[in-house]
Amino acid sequence: MRFFRRSKTFDHGIYPIEHKELTADKPIRRMPFAPELVIPLSQHKGKPAEPLVRVGQEVVRGEPIARADGFVSVPMHAPATGVVRAIGLAPSAEGPKVQAIYLKVYHAASQQVLYDMERDPERMAPDEIIAAVQESGLVGLGGGAFPSHVKMKPPAGRVIETLLVNGCECEPYLTCDHRIMLEHTDALIRGIRMALRATGAKRAIIGVEDNKLDAVAHLRARIPRHLPITAEAVRTKYPQGAEKMLIKSLLGLEVPAGGLTSDVGVAVFNVGTLAQIGDLLPKSRGLIERVVTVSGPAVANPGNFMVPIGTPLRFLLEQVGLRGEPGEVILGGPMMGMAVSSLDVPVTKAVSGVVALEPENPDLARRKVHPCIKCGECLNACPISLNPSMLGELALAREYGIMAEQFHLDQCFECGCCAYVCPSNIPLTQYFRIAKSLNRDKG
Amino acid sequence: MAKGIEIRTSPHLKRVMSVERIMRTVVLALLPICAFAVYQFGLSALLLLLTTTGVSILTEWFFSRRSGQGNTVSNWSVVITGLLLGLTLPPGFPLWMAAVAAFVGVGLGKSLFGGLGYNVMNPALVGRAFVQAAFPVAITTWTPAFAPGRFGELIPSTLTLPFMQPIPVDAWVAGLNMDAWTGATPLAIQKFQHIETPIADVFSGMVAGSAGETSAILILICGLWLAWQKMLDIRIPLSVLAGAVMVALPLWLMDSATYPSPWFVLCSGGLMLAAWFMASDMVASPVTARGAILYGLFIGALTVVIRLFGGLSEGVMYAVLLGNAVGPLISSWTQPRVYGVTRKSADKRDAA
Numbered sequence: 127m128r129f130f131r132r133s134k135t136f137d138h139g140i141y142p143i144e145h146k147e148l149t150a151d152k153p154i155r156r157m158p159f160a161p162e163l164v165i166p167l168s169q170h171k172g173k174p175a176e177p178l179v180r181v182g183q184e185v186v187r188g189e190p191i192a193r194a195d196g197f198v199s200v201p202m203h204a205p206a207t208g209v210v211r212a213i214g215l216a217p218s219a220e221g222p223k224v225q226a227i228y229l230k231v232y233h234a235a236s237q238q239v240l241y242d243m244e245r246d247p248e249r250m251a252p253d254e255i256i257a258a259v260q261e262s263g264l265v266g267l268g269g270g271a272f273p274s275h276v277k278m279k280p281p282a283g284r285v286i287e288t289l290l291v292n293g294c295e296c297e298p299y300l301t302c303d304h305r306i307m308l309e310h311t312d313a314l315i316r317g318i319r320m321a322l323r324a325t326g327a328k329r330a331i332i333g334v335e336d337n338k339l340d341a342v343a344h345l346r347a348r349i350p351r352h353l354p355i356t357a358e359a360v361r362t363k364y365p366q367g368a369e370k371m372l373i374k375s376l377l378g379l380e381v382p383a384g385g386l387t388s389d390v391g392v393a394v395f396n397v398g399t400l401a402q403i404g405d406l407l408p409k410s411r412g413l414i415e416r417v418v419t420v421s422g423p424a425v426a427n428p429g430n431f432m433v434p435i436g437t438p439l440r441f442l443l444e445q446v447g448l449r450g451e452p453g454e455v456i457l458g459g460p461m462m463g464m465a466v467s468s469l470d471v472p473v474t475k476a477v478s479g480v481v482a483l484e485p486e487n488p489d490l491a492r493r494k495v496h497p498c499i500k501c502g503e504c505l506n507a508c509p510i511s512l513n514p515s516m517l518g519e520l521a522l523a524r525e526y527g528i529m530a531e532q533f534h535l536d537q538c539f540e541c542g543c544c545a546y547v548c549p550s551n552i553p554l555t556q557y558f559r560i561a562k563s564l565n566r567d568k569g
Numbered sequence: 570m571a572k573g574i575e576i577r578t579s580p581h582l583k584r585v586m587s588v589e590r591i592m593r594t595v596v597l598a599l600l601p602i603c604a605f606a607v608y609q610f611g612l613s614a615l616l617l618l619l620t621t622t623g624v625s626i627l628t629e630w631f632f633s634r635r636s637g638q639g640n641t642v643s644n645w646s647v648v649i650t651g652l653l654l655g656l657t658l659p660p661g662f663p664l665w666m667a668a669v670a671a672f673v674g675v676g677l678g679k680s681l682f683g684g685l686g687y688n689v690m691n692p693a694l695v696g697r698a699f700v701q702a703a704f705p706v707a708i709t710t711w712t713p714a715f716a717p718g719r720f721g722e723l724i725p726s727t728l729t730l731p732f733m734q735p736i737p738v739d740a741w742v743a744g745l746n747m748d749a750w751t752g753a754t755p756l757a758i759q760k761f762q763h764i765e766t767p768i769a770d771v772f773s774g775m776v777a778g779s780a781g782e783t784s785a786i787l788i789l790i791c792g793l794w795l796a797w798q799k800m801l802d803i804r805i806p807l808s809v810l811a812g813a814v815m816v817a818l819p820l821w822l823m824d825s826a827t828y829p830s831p832w833f834v835l836c837s838g839g840l841m842l843a844a845w846f847m848a849s850d851m852v853a854s855p856v857t858a859r860g861a862i863l864y865g866l867f868i869g870a871l872t873v874v875i876r877l878f879g880g881l882s883e884g885v886m887y888a889v890l891l892g893n894a895v896g897p898l899i900s901s902w903t904q905p906r907v908y909g910v911t912r913k914s915a916d917k918r919d920a921a
Contacts, residue, residue: 383909460581497686510908542580
């Protein structure tokens with residue numbers, strides 16, 4: 127039967143083992159408050175937020191503690207009722223330490239969000255919705271962390287016709303979006319309606335990988351008939367959830383090189399982001415928690431959790447229990463996520479998952495890197511049809527300029543497919559990351 | 570956290586696949602063909618295969634140690650070269666000449682370029698091309714398949730002393746009392762006498778020829794298995810065969826008395842082995858999808874042109890070597906179109 131109704135998809139890509147069965151049927155549970163939360167001021171793309179609080183100041187859960195600095199920036203809200211212990215440097219997943227607010231949580235407090243105000247989003251003008259989205263501190267919760275309100279306002283001369291709602295969740299292990307579609311369905315639909323109004327888009331399509339057909343059926347049953355919202359299954363294939371790939375799969379369009387999704391009249395939002403919009407906007411609240419999948423072979427009790435922003439990974443992993451020493455602890459999924467160097471790194475707005483792998487098999491660690499044997503697997507894997515084999519040879523020859531000028535290096539979004547399939551174990555993705563950053567430095 | 574957590578860059582997952590595994594699987598796919606060659610030609614074919622493989626391994630070991638790469642024999646690729654080389658030689662080929670072929674093939678064709686991944690041409694065919702030029706008589710001396718007593722005695726030429734001309738085999742062959750033995754391969758019979766050997770015989774391998782080139786059906790099965798294992802780009806063998814048919818079919822339709830039928834072209838000589846196991850050599854073939862097809866068609870067409878219009882009765886070796894030579898050019902012509910890049914946007918960027 128599958129053969130006759132194949133789901134829509136894009137060219138190339140890979141099929142890694144999903145491991146989603148570990149958490150796919152685990153309902154979202156609330157994670158307790160850690161004794162101390164660490165809230166970095168830059169959890170988004172753009173300018174860091176400016177703190178509004180002093181050391182020693184008491185804050186109430188939901189209260190703004192930092193404000194946006196300009197349009198491409200978002201504010202922060204207190205994830206818990208407590209007192210500001212310090213404002214200083216904190217470790218980050220990326221490496222360099224970042225400015226953060228340390229919040230000591232009052233454990234006897236009720237932790238009720240009192241900082242809100244009811245309003246009717248149906249009566250808000252598009253610009254008011256966009257401003258409200260910025261006030262709520264929302265960013266792309268799928269991992270992009272790009273401020274959501276910016277995507278709702280396309281550059282002058284561009285019109286958004288179609289709103290794509292990204293429920294693909296193509297990374298192995300992650301199931302938080304799956305659970306959100308099943309458990310926060312009404313908030314999601316509310317969020318889609320607001321985003322439709324804000325962007326002026328005529329229709330919305332929810333793209334879901336066909337390993338979550340229960341979510342597709344559930345959404346179809348719950349979407350009111352008069353709304354221009356449809357749910358469609360797309361092939362379960364990595365990286366289906368990348369914006370460019372989803373646009374190709376569902377609409378057959380390609381975002382021009384160096385362009386924006388609005389160039390083809392599309393805006394893409396993650397289901398988690400829209401569910402939060404649907405939840406927060408009617409109450410004028412800010413983003414203080416998010417759904418995180420905690421999974422991986424080193425985790426004793428994997429699951430999906432509503433985690434307060436700023437919860438240190440150490441606390442999170444203590445709550446789920448570890449099976450012995452973990453190897454890598456990855457923020458996000460294992461294909462594109464980042465391994466942290468310290469468990470003091472907190473959960474930030476963009477963290478969709480925490481995946482703890484077992485210590486690497488020493489045999490695998492000694493895996494030899496062979497020269498490229500031109501097998502062509504990477505060309506068959508690259509979702510944007512680059513020639514990673516050639517790019518890899520050029521990187522070894524340090525021809526970074528040629529990589530960009532003749533072989534479209536700038537189009538690479540580091541999905542990792544080429545390095546995943548390479549039988550010679552060449553770290554192609556890492557080569558390309560380095561080449562891109564060197565090209566950037568050169569200007 | 571006593572040991573501390575590990576840090577690597579993404580992707581943190583890796584497919585279970587390695588160069589060693591690909592090469593081992595290709596060797597496995599070649600083994601039935603080798604076994605059939607030994608069954609067909611006896612002890613001489615066995616010694617021939619052991620010699621080419623052994624010398625290839627020694628050559629790789631020697632050069633890789635000297636070049637400071639460490640021991641690269643363990644990646645198995647040189648075993649493929651050795652087996653393929655043995656399969657392309659006549660079964661009674663003097664062993665010392667086979668050793669020369671293996672040394673030249675691996676040394677000149679592979680190690681001098683930098684070893685695995687850097688060879689421009691298929692090393693086995695480089696070795697064979699060298700001995701084709703150096704020992705023209707020995708490489709065209711064929712002996713009958715299924716000779717009686719082939720497991721007990723060697724073809725006399727096999728044990729020729731080094732640097733000596735091969736021992737003539739005519740008297741030995743005459744002593745076998747094989748009916749209808751002409752001392753030529755089906756290809757040569759077709760080319761010079763315009764007599765086609767029955768398809769069933771060339772298809773199943775009941776004829777004379779190089780050690781491993783004779784059973785088309787067996788090669789086909791092994792090649793298909795390898796493609797099914799996803800360790801062979803099936804576009805290449807299919808387009809080689811298609812290229813051969815594209816040239817052979819019109820000629821046969823025009824003049825079926827002079828030109829062989831496409832079936833005969835496909836099943837005879839080394840075309841099958843070359844299409845599935847040599848042209849498809851990953852390192853020396855184009856890496857792009859469209860390039861692989863162009864490259865295959867080129868080799869297939871050229872093989873038939875050399876066979877029918879050249880001085881040699883078999884042309885697949887030079888066709889593959891030429892295909893290898895133009896491979897990089899074909900690759901650069903057939904770069905894939907990158908997502909979001911249209912001709913217009915590329916022009917605009919070049920102008921800027």
